[in-house]
Amino acid sequence: MIGFYFPGVGENFEYDVRGLLTSFFPGEEIKKIPGALTEEEQRAAGFRVVYAVPEPDFTRPYEDLKNSFMRRVYDELRVLSGTDLPWGTLTGIRPTKLIMQMLEEGRRPVEIAEHMRRIYYLDGEKLSLAIAIAQRERAVLAGLSGPEGWSLYVGIPFCPSRCSYCSFTSYPIEKAASKVEPYLETMFYEMDQSIPLMKGVIPDTIYIGGGTPTALSAGQLDRLLDKICRSVPADRVKEFTVEAGRPDSITPEKLQVMRNYPVTRISVNPQTMQQRTLDTIGRLHTVEDIVRAFGMARDAGFDNINMDLILGLPGETSADVQDTLAQLKPLAPESLTVHALAIKRASRLRREDNGSGEEDRFGPAYEKDEPAAMMRAASSGAQEMGLFPYYLYRQKNMAGNLENVGYAAPGKEGLYNILIMEEKQSILAVGAGNISKAVYPDGRIERADNVKGLEEYRLRIEEMIERKRKLWL
Template sequence: MIQVELSIDEFAYDVRSLIQAFYPDKKLVFIDSDYMLNNNMLKEDIELKISVKYMEHFIGLSFFKNGVPILENSVEVVYDIKNTNSFMGKLNLTMEQRKIYKNELKRLLYNMLSEVTGQLLPWGTLTGIRPTKIPMKMLEEHCKESDIKKHMSEEYLCSKEKADLCVNIAKKEYDILNKIDYENGYSIYIGIPFCPTTCLYCSFTSYSIDKYEDQVEDYLKALFMEIEDISSRVHNKKLITVYLGGGTPTTLNADQLERVLVKIKTSFPMEHVRELTVEAGRPDSITIDKLKVLKEQGVTRISINPQTMNQKTLDVIGRKHTVDQIIEAFHMARQTGHDNINMDLIIGLPGENYEDVSYTLNEIDKLKPDSLTVHTLAIKRAARLNTNKEQYMEMTPTDTIKMFTLTSEYAMNAGYKPYYLYRQKNMADNLENIGYSKEGKEGIYNILIMEEKHTIIALGAGASSKFVSQDGDLIERSENVKSVKDYIERVNEMMERKHLLIERNFS
């Protein structure tokens, strides 16, 4: 156990995230001055104690092992604007001052954690989901590439490799977005929360189609109500991208899938749409009839997601399909005219090693998808891989970094270039997820959602809307309930949640 004591309740999230990056398997306990007395905590339960002392222009950190101080350091925090003070147990700082203070704290904490553990993190102090937002903002301010990389290195202690990657992806995104009128537009996400089975690592909103088949029509009826309601309120902005995800949209039968697409096209203005994506992620949900429907209804991009091409791993993670079905589904998609196909892979799956990933890449190379998204396994709290983790302890991969490097080298050699990047909590070896694509086959929706450049209105069970203000400084969220039953019964409430936000952002 690691115990963290803060002198006042500030920056706890940032401190927790950075410590967990160094100690991903350790329990963290944050305490106040009375915690040990009230909870009778035994000293031998604490492997490491970190004490954080905040003052108006000062941060002090102390590390203790077995009650004995092993490391102490401090830093003075200097602002351009003066007159900060500590008030009623809080740091009374402006937004800009809080940023300066937080970054000083994280650099100090990082350097001390690095000294204690002997580790360096490739992303330095960055623990957030969207590291490319930093260079993107600097590109928009017309900063030089060399200055951006220097900033990533000095301000956030990023490695040269990650700083280069981050800046190169931001440049690619910047070039793509400059060709799109995204500032005067919005995107739509449609959630279809059904899957053939739930994968071992999955924490998304998904329900077995076998168990919920009798609720699909009621779900579509509620979804169509939400589509009609929202589409009637957004006429004065351009729809830029549409994304059908889940779950797995292609668990719907061909008729249902066609009705969903027709409903979208007849409800929303489609003349400015740059991309219409459907996740056909599970090969066991794909048929020739469904692929024809997607093509006939103007779908421009689909995903067929194997995650791995090793049958033993597919069986472990709960994918009830074969490698042959992946290959067959891909060939059917090409035969029906789909010319922008993405495939997802996951690095760090239970029991996989370097040779398994190499085999997967060799098999993927035979198919030649138009884009490739490489995920590093992130074990979410609700996933079965976490709740039943004792069953898979002996299957934990040990060479994730080597596997990830292999995918990067493959992508470069095969003519794919990285175009978007994001990170998640609890990712193996503190790595990232990267989208690679052939030129002109980038997923525009992926860039828009990662860079939070405009409003994405999400419809359906478990869908999360993000309303971005005109100046981009304010992001407001609206969550739909996850349960299919609750969504069907409460769809009017889901619509009403969005009305005020639409009025505020689409006026």
């Protein structure tokens, strides 16, 4: 356990300090305490480290004050922990957003690199990656509608089974079978009431995510796609994604249903090609099922298929990642999304902590150099497949303090992924546990979230709709 306290003023930066502490001491409980402890008190309370946060220099302008303060905290924590962070002082989920803003201001990449090194301690391969992605995102966004555009997100919170690492709103469909039809009817009503708020503007993208949308039956999936296509001119959007996801939920019949509608992009998500890991995390399918599902999607005519991988799954090493990429290469997906494992409070992996400590439970995932080796293996494997990085985001509690990176062949970038990360246009999200986001012409962003529980979502649907009206009316 890591303790911290503020001897003087500066508690306005508690959130940022927590972010750095979490990054420097992954897997540790971070706890704020009232003040200093003696060595005896520290040991008795179970603190491995107690950190006295320095006082900010309030003579500086706010942004300079915050950045100089974060650099000082970083310098002290680097000494305490004996390590450096790959993303410097940046603790937010959108490190490319700063770079995108500077590109839009007309600053050259060399100037941006110098600024990021000096202000945020960001350097090396992460800096190069972030600049390259921001440049590619900017080129892709130039072909979209801009701030006046919007995207539709449709959430299906059902899965064949719940994976042990999952923290999303998701229910095993066998146990929740009686709730699927009422959920769909409620969501269809939400669409009827919410989509008119977009005043007839055609969305740039449609994204059906989850959960696992293909956990629905073929008939239910057909009704869902029909409803969407009757609600918006789906044949005129720039991208229509269905996150098919779990290979054990994909059938020729469901693929044909999707082909009957203007779906342009799907995901078939292995997470890993190591059978022992699939068994460990609760996946009820085999490696062969992954290959079979991908082949069925190709046979159905899909020419834009994404595959998701997770680095840092229990017991896996960089050698396993290399082997997974080698097995995916012959399939030649158009895009690959590489996630560094983030263990969240709502996941079964965290809830099942037996007190042995995350480093023991996850093995190589939390060793000093292994997460970076995994990410390099994934990057190298993706580029060997002709895929290049196009979007990036970070999360708390990620193995190795790394990042999630989307790789794609030229022209096959996931447009919705870029839009949601760079916050360049509004997202209307329907379904339980999803968050709508209104982006206004002045750059202001406001959000409206839907409740997560299926029954609560059904009973409070008018309230969810009213929250959206307040965003757009």
